[in-house]
Amino acid sequence: MSLSIETLPPVRGTLTPNRPMDTLSWLRVGGPAEMLFQPADLQDLQDFLTALDPAVPVFPIGVCSNLIIRDGGLDGVVVRFGRGFNGIEVLDNSRIRAGVGALDAHVARKAAQAGIDLAFLRTIPGAIGGAAKMNAGCYGTYMADVFIEAEAITRSGQRITLKPADMGFAYRSTALPDGMILTSVTLQGNAGEAEAIEQKMTEALAKREATQPTKERSCGSTFRNPAGYSSTGQADDTHELKAWKVIDDAGMRGASIGGAQMSEMHSNFLINKGGASAADLENLGELVRKRVSENSGITLVWEIMRVGKPAAQ
Template structure:
């Protein structure tokens, strides 16, 4: 697949056959046919307008909740850089770039005395990913705080979508295919910076105690089914420590898969499917992937 566009007009960075493993938390997987890092919003819009309509487009944040398959990702992967990573506060409203991390958003909120977004501190990703997947943890989720977001559609058109427009459900939105979230506005509530920091510290300590944060992992692997905890179903199915090649079910938290060193993306995905099979056999529950799996199997 070739890109039919005038590359001399591009002001950002366009890289062919770009390795994605270094950009995702699992540190495994194939290449992007093209990786585009736009200089600013206008550059992103111009690029998408000039891109042949049949070329698929996928946004990539911090790569924390993703398996990139070994055959790579066809089309264009778009990664937002520093130009999209600013966060400002106005009263209890936070305006956040799509490339801003949860740590930056929550820290900016703390400094401005804005409470209610502390849970973002615990989600390893960017605002664009949070908005797309209705990211949540520790009793909060994006659907609770999102006012609206600015989105560049696959056509290059800039639109503003409200939380209602996104049709949020658990870890899912109806964001259009190929769309890129470039900014979002979150509404918190007035709070004391010291109390906000204390809540962020509590969340960080809970994560450190229960999750394998220093491992090559992808975060929570499966959605919690109604009435169940995914980790408990996995544990009861005897999968704690289960291994396929270099991929392993974490012994610390069984809803996390690990790359113990040299796992392929296929081994990680196969391990997840084996866990799903064992849980189904043991409990009758169909676990749904929370981790996004993208690209082509080799």
């Protein structure tokens, strides 16, 4: 089915056919979205989904900070969340509600100003919707630890509320069904002094600068740490077996294909050094998985999502 603005439900937001995704992607790669929809607000999104042909695939994105969009692009409608979905509201002295388009760092800062400790979010790239969907975390705290509920819209346009049990939180993942679109997330953090929380975030940023290639184009950790974890990942920073270590042991630190490279600074960071295609990035990742498997018998699991179609041959 070929999509056009004329064949889709009317919207108050913006519909853009064949929109290249590389300029919207954190890694600056990706072919075109068949149709990019930027809804004006929640009602616009709900009306659109309610009227949309159920056969048309729908894929929501934020800032694509954990996503490789393949060079052939994405079929169907890609929903991108902008100003109508980036509000942040302090509910009380421990809870905050954020639209899915709100950046993790902005939520952490707004929470800190209100004396709510969500400091772990400060160093996580991307937006709250993706963080909730992927159960993002660092330094021993995960979204599952602070999640209260989320508002969502089903593929058919029904608004629902999701509780922790509905999310199916696991290590670096959830069990949300395809087509389910989060629209806002409510989080609860420990109460604290604003200055102390700010200092905690400053220290975390300094640690990240010292150990990760923050100036490069990357999606953070490329592969999950090996072995099992609890749903909240409390062992994340104490477990002996790290993805970077098995990558190093396989001799893949600094390895490259085209413009893609495993960072010299942190070998579990896949970076676009400039001019990489999505295929370069994905092929390098697969080569790392192959070499690690050959060297240690460990099968690394992608943490970065890969979506869309390869480029036509």
